[in-house]
Amino acid sequence: MFSVSLGGAARLAPLEVWHAEEFAGHLDRAREHIRPWVGPAFVTDDTEGARATLQRYAARQADDGARLYGIWREEVLVGGVMFTDFDAAFGNCEIGCWLEPSAEGHGLITRACGLLLDWAFTTRGLHRAEWHCRADNQRSAAVAERLGMTLEGVRREAWPYGGVRHDKQVWAILAPEHHGSGRSRGQDAG
Ligand SMILES: CC(C)(COP(=O)(O)OP(=O)(O)OC[C@H]1O[C@@H](n2cnc3c(N)ncnc32)[C@H](O)[C@@H]1OP(=O)(O)O)[C@@H](O)C(=O)NCCC(=O)NCCS
Secondary structure, three states: OOOEEEEOOEEEEEOOHHHHHHHHHHHHHHHHHHOOOOOHHHOOOOHHHHHHHHHHHHHHHHOOOOEEEEEEEOOEEEEEEEEEEEEOOOOEEEEEEEEOHHHOOOOHHHHHHHHHHHHHHHHOOOOEEEEEEEOOOHHHHHHHHHOOOEEEEEEEEEEEEOOEEEEEEEEEEEHHHOOOOOHHHOOOOO
16 A cells, blocks of 8 residues: 655555454554553453454544554554545644554654644645644653643643543644654654
8 A cells, every 4th residue: 555654664654444454463562551641442351342443433534534553663553644624615624643652752643643743734734733632641742842832821620531631732743833844854753
């Protein structure tokens, strides 16, 4: 299938319904790591649950909405990035991401999200991309910052998890503020 190199042995490619078993196996490695930080519907327990997530994204993509991409490292699915929201008419989108623990710390997410921003702003002509994260999710906020996003505000106690309502940060970048993913500058994210 078509894929884009993320440097080293890593690549980004569409994550589709036919990957359901592979996605479920990956979630077994990622589930407890991502559970506190992502939407509950994304944290499924078996292949049918994983398939339902992939089908939900496929249906929304067919409507030019949300989209899901996997990151494979040495041909193992280790995480991914997505447009959790994509509204071409209004020129707005929202980007999300996750990794299993073994894949953290290599710049894979920063590189992959840069490619999503390139596509949204350059190919599709969108104007604004948002990033939502729990205010205590430092690794996620660090990605937003590396992508050149601005912290626009905090939605107080908007994120219920484990019986506690957490603050949620809203970061965003506008098309003229995005200077490309760096792919052409030859950065390596092995
Ligand atoms: C959020 C999450 C995806 C971030 O992963 P990450 O590995 O920190 O982010 P990146 O892949 O961009 O890698 C950045 C790290 O790689 C390092 N790195 C190495 N090469 C790099 C490169 N070429 N470019 C950028 N960073 C690079 C950076 O220094 C940084 O490491 P550090 O945090 O130790 O300083 C991950 O922590 C995760 O899955 N968390 C749980 C789920 C979650 O929170 N999802 C987001 C919900 S809002």
